[in-house]
Amino acid sequence: MEKKLFHDQYEKIEVPRDQVVQAIKTGVRRANSKKKLRKKRVIFISTAAAAGLFISSSFMFPSFSKVMADMPVVGYLYKDSVGEKLAAQKLITKLNETVSVKGIDVTVTSAYYDGAVMGVTFDVKGKVKTEKDGRIQGFYEIFNGDKTLGETKEVVYMNPTETGFTGKIQLSYPKAELPADTTFPLEFRSIGDKKGSWRFDVPVKQLPFETKAVNQERTREGMKVHFDSIITGQASTAVNYSFTHPKEGKYDDIRFEFFDDNGRPIHWLSDTSLEKNEKGNQVTIKGRTIIPQALKGKTRYIEVQPAVSLSEPNQFVSLTEAAPVRIQSSRQDLSVTIEKVSYNNKHFMVDFQINNGHKMGMYDMFYKDFARNDIILVKETRKDIFEEPIKHKVKVLNEKQLRFRSTFDISGLSHFSPQKYVLRVNLGSMAVNMPQEMEPVKINLE
Amino acid sequence: MNESKLIQKAIKGNEKAFEKLLEIHSDQLYRTAFLYVGNREDALDVVQETACKAFLAVKQLREERYFLTWLTKILIRCAYDVLKKRKKEVPADENIIELIPGKREKRDEALDLVGAIEQLNEPQRNAIILFYYQDLPLTGIAEIMNIPENTVKTHLYRGKNQLKKLLGGDGYNGKETIS
Numbered sequence: 229m230e231k232k233l234f235h236d237q238y239e240k241i242e243v244p245r246d247q248v249v250q251a252i253k254t255g256v257r258r259a260n261s262k263k264k265l266r267k268k269r270v271i272f273i274s275t276a277a278a279a280g281l282f283i284s285s286s287f288m289f290p291s292f293s294k295v296m297a298d299m300p301v302v303g304y305l306y307k308d309s310v311g312e313k314l315a316a317q318k319l320i321t322k323l324n325e326t327v328s329v330k331g332i333d334v335t336v337t338s339a340y341y342d343g344a345v346m347g348v349t350f351d352v353k354g355k356v357k358t359e360k361d362g363r364i365q366g367f368y369e370i371f372n373g374d375k376t377l378g379e380t381k382e383v384v385y386m387n388p389t390e391t392g393f394t395g396k397i398q399l400s401y402p403k404a405e406l407p408a409d410t411t412f413p414l415e416f417r418s419i420g421d422k423k424g425s426w427r428f429d430v431p432v433k434q435l436p437f438e439t440k441a442v443n444q445e446r447t448r449e450g451m452k453v454h455f456d457s458i459i460t461g462q463a464s465t466a467v468n469y470s471f472t473h474p475k476e477g478k479y480d481d482i483r484f485e486f487f488d489d490n491g492r493p494i495h496w497l498s499d500t501s502l503e504k505n506e507k508g509n510q511v512t513i514k515g516r517t518i519i520p521q522a523l524k525g526k527t528r529y530i531e532v533q534p535a536v537s538l539s540e541p542n543q544f545v546s547l548t549e550a551a552p553v554r555i556q557s558s559r560q561d562l563s564v565t566i567e568k569v570s571y572n573n574k575h576f577m578v579d580f581q582i583n584n585g586h587k588m589g590m591y592d593m594f595y596k597d598f599a600r601n602d603i604i605l606v607k608e609t610r611k612d613i614f615e616e617p618i619k620h621k622v623k624v625l626n627e628k629q630l631r632f633r634s635t636f637d638i639s640g641l642s643h644f645s646p647q648k649y650v651l652r653v654n655l656g657s658m659a660v661n662m663p664q665e666m667e668p669v670k671i672n673l674e
Numbered sequence: 675m676n677e678s679k680l681i682q683k684a685i686k687g688n689e690k691a692f693e694k695l696l697e698i699h700s701d702q703l704y705r706t707a708f709l710y711v712g713n714r715e716d717a718l719d720v721v722q723e724t725a726c727k728a729f730l731a732v733k734q735l736r737e738e739r740y741f742l743t744w745l746t747k748i749l750i751r752c753a754y755d756v757l758k759k760r761k762k763e764v765p766a767d768e769n770i771i772e773l774i775p776g777k778r779e780k781r782d783e784a785l786d787l788v789g790a791i792e793q794l795n796e797p798q799r800n801a802i803i804l805f806y807y808q809d810l811p812l813t814g815i816a817e818i819m820n821i822p823e824n825t826v827k828t829h830l831y832r833g834k835n836q837l838k839k840l841l842g843g844d845g846y847n848g849k850e851t852i853s
Binding site: 251259260360365383385617 | 683689690691692693694696697700701703704705708709714718719721722723724725726727728729730731734736737788806807820
């Protein structure tokens, strides 16, 4: 009874929906500006069993429709500044091709191809179920879902207009060679609540652009990044690079930060992996980063700050080993010291210290999360399988020294024995957030 | 696209999926925030802060079925941050005025309860909000609050009694007090 009453009152709290949605968007945008220079990446996991599953996706940097949430203007979310700039210069090709399926007409209305960025606008007419906010959601695929390319499927939202809905897609051309004149396959798989196939071959013609060879490189810990060239389009800039790393570092990752000649950060739009080549023990990935503005004339050079995050394999601590046991990265200064291990038939307790108490610029919450998620009691036979961890609590023993105590509830395990269980330490999740910086590179634009 | 797909995408850092997910739960997020902070402006701030923090950390979410639990945890943390800040800003006697019974009559019943909930201590408030408003099972609350289930029960019990006192129904049983 009481519960219902509480619940009714809860329901009575009036929700200013638009403002809440706006708050969510603003929050995400703020998050983005905090990590704007960090790449959008796939989840990093390094357990062997799961690795198989993820090998193909380790190069799947989401390259499409990366929204311009970095724009420092409120309400400027999801706008395609490249498209707008080109539209203002009348550099967009008008198109008018309609496909009708299940009473829904999708019309591709325009397209552009600038440097390495493409954009398509389209209208939707027909009876479609809208979302709460009045928009409709569509799901599309490009290049027929070609698996050799990065991500090829994406969700798009369409805004209501007087006659129906309108939406736009922006993508970075996913191949190394940029054809001057081409069509690309675009298929909508669902519009609102209707499933179907609205297929187009969108004709695009590349606007005049300039390519400048760069030929500068930086190395660190056996990795090399070579800046190949820079493409200046009408309203966008593309930086082509090659990233070479040893084969065993296949989850290693490179990221860039860009600055103009006044040291101001330049926001980038997307980063795409275009090609992967293996030679002996070396793997080279050709990549391209898109900056959604033509920089020439605005800055004399761009300064690129590359940083690599070195992947780490999972390491395991046998429970029969006498503590303290130190788990150390062989490639970088990361460690976990298992100080004490004890257990009875209900609880398993482990005390540990992270990075010898050196925070290395990371915040406390980061280490708490690491302590909770990445030092886990697992069954030896299933140690490489990623599954829900045994219920455990983490207590901070000493915040300054990064010492923690995890207590695992093993009362539910039928056959706990220290021979059958191990501790899994995933330094990788720390490494991925603490990239190693290389010397910055200046790319002259003049 | 179903929620589980959205969560998977969100974990990979897909902003749209992430926003969509939060929009799906926006009523709950806002209302819970409101219960903690008691006014629209702060509640919106809490939602915004939650969206920001959650998006920064979403990659660390390992189990998609814990998405909402995880999000709620962040929300509560953000709500307390706002409250803490407010404590520093608001002079003490303004809170005392809130306690004068006569003033309460004009307020909406829901707001009345919100006011009372604000007077509870942190664990009691968490337990009450999560149990009564969010309909979470005890195990879920224990998970969010990082305490054993029995402790949750204790907080619930004490919190309820405290609420009864605050709402002026001291000495009566639950039904009469809050209904």
